[in-house]
Amino acid sequence: MQTDLENVTSASVRSRRLLRSAVIHTCSLLVAVLFLLPLVWTLSMSIRPVGQLLPRQLEWIPDPSTLSNYRDVFDVVEFARFAGNSLFVTVIAVPITLIVASMAGFAMAQISRQWRLRLTAVSFVALMIPLTAVWLPRFIMMKELGLIDSRWSLILPAFFGTSPFYVLLFLWTFTRVPGDIFEAARLDGAGVFRTWAGIALPLSGPTVMAVAVLSFVRYWSSFVEPLLYIQSVSKMTLPLGLQALLQLDRTNWPLLMAGAVMVTAPVIIVFLFAQRTFLDDRLGPGRLGR
Numbered sequence: 329m330q331t332d333l334e335n336v337t338s339a340s341v342r343s344r345r346l347l348r349s350a351v352i353h354t355c356s357l358l359v360a361v362l363f364l365l366p367l368v369w370t371l372s373m374s375i376r377p378v379g380q381l382l383p384r385q386l387e388w389i390p391d392p393s394t395l396s397n398y399r400d401v402f403d404v405v406e407f408a409r410f411a412g413n414s415l416f417v418t419v420i421a422v423p424i425t426l427i428v429a430s431m432a433g434f435a436m437a438q439i440s441r442q443w444r445l446r447l448t449a450v451s452f453v454a455l456m457i458p459l460t461a462v463w464l465p466r467f468i469m470m471k472e473l474g475l476i477d478s479r480w481s482l483i484l485p486a487f488f489g490t491s492p493f494y495v496l497l498f499l500w501t502f503t504r505v506p507g508d509i510f511e512a513a514r515l516d517g518a519g520v521f522r523t524w525a526g527i528a529l530p531l532s533g534p535t536v537m538a539v540a541v542l543s544f545v546r547y548w549s550s551f552v553e554p555l556l557y558i559q560s561v562s563k564m565t566l567p568l569g570l571q572a573l574l575q576l577d578r579t580n581w582p583l584l585m586a587g588a589v590m591v592t593a594p595v596i597i598v599f600l601f602a603q604r605t606f607l608d609d610r611l612g613p614g615r616l617g618r
């Protein structure tokens with residue numbers, strides 16, 4: 329009798345788990361479809377022939393279809409030059425962001441709890457400042473430094489960690505590492521730099537990848553900063569190139585969507601390759617208060 333009751337209870341638990349799993353997967357699938365629909369519509373529009381009327385409903389594969397829009401983008405605007413400028417900014421800014429933000433986060437993790445909480449509060453306050461409030465001061469600073477119409481004006485924020493959020497991510501990661509590991513490194517004669525580079529960074533792989541992806545998206549997709557600081561067409565980045573494409577022909581949606589696909593594709597590819605790494609959680613429980 330008791331065995332039968334245990335079997336019924338076990339079957340009931342398994343049924344509830346299966347039902348919960350089915351509901352979670354169904355909701356996740358619906359959310360994924362909701363976010364993928366704009367991408368599918370953009371891709372579908374990008375292969376429509378120029379001059380056709382816009383469809384009244386979503387077309388998965390337009391009939392007829394053409395890939396000539398992707399070639400024509402390079403003929404209308406200097407798309408290759410814009411892509412090179414964006415790549416130049418991103419390749420330099422992302423590693424600098426990782427170095428500075430991780431150093432700042434490691435330093436905050438090593439100080440006393442009282443000062444760590446104070447600096448964390450300051451970081452949160454900095455995050456709450458609207459971006460529109462810093463556009464004018466930053467423009468004046470870039471002008472005084474002689475960086476207006478220079479691609480280095482777009483890279484300069486990386487020398488300050490780009491965003492306090494990235495520093496807080498590294499702080500959260502480093503405070504989860506048992507303090508005995510860093511103490512053992514100091515007893516072995518390792519300096520601060522060696523401890524950061526040889527122990528802290530290798531233990532924060534998911535955070536490094538997450539910050540790399542986030543900063544890549546920021547610098548690759550940035551529109552306001554190039555609009556404020558860049559004046560020469562030869563130094564424009566891809567977002568400004570898309571704006572120029574729109575201004576040249578506001579009704580040529582297939583050409584504009586082809587440009588949008590080429591701008592968005594690197595971000596999607598980077599995310600797909602990196603998601604397994606930065607979703608991994610290899611560290612122990614949180615130790616923010618140690």
